[in-house]
Amino acid sequence: MKKRLESLEKISQLQAKLHDLTRWRLAAIGQQRESLEEAERAMIEALNSETIGHGAAAAAAARRLRAIGRQIAVAKADYDAQSQRVLDQAARAKLAQRFVETVGASYRAEKERKDLGDLIDRAVNGKPSSSA
Secondary structure, X not given: OHHHHHHHHHHHHHHHHHHHHHHHHHHHHHHHHHHHHHHHHHXXXXXXXXXXXXXXXXHHHHHXXXXXXXXXXXXXXXXHHHHHHHHHHHHHHXXXXXXXXXXXXXXXXXXXXXXXXXXXXXXXXXXXXXXX
């Protein structure tokens, strides 16, 4: 039972670390998305202010704006998918923690029963108990 508890504790720790990693990945995707949205706003402002001008520079800016839009769409999809992974991983981590708590309680109860049985045996057999 003790080995099982130790194994479950390791699994629980691993699940918690995996949950942290998925949350960090979500934050990184969010930051990437924010920077892309900022670049998009800056490009729109540049096009609106006519600092780019007309002709080839304007066409290049428009292409860049479309590319940024596609990158934002991809980042939004990645963010949504990663959000779901975070939720799934959180559920796994919580489940692993509950297993640890359940097995830990069972282990402690079993140990207490064994200790009580040993104490009763010593009392019935008349052996003096050691105070350790």
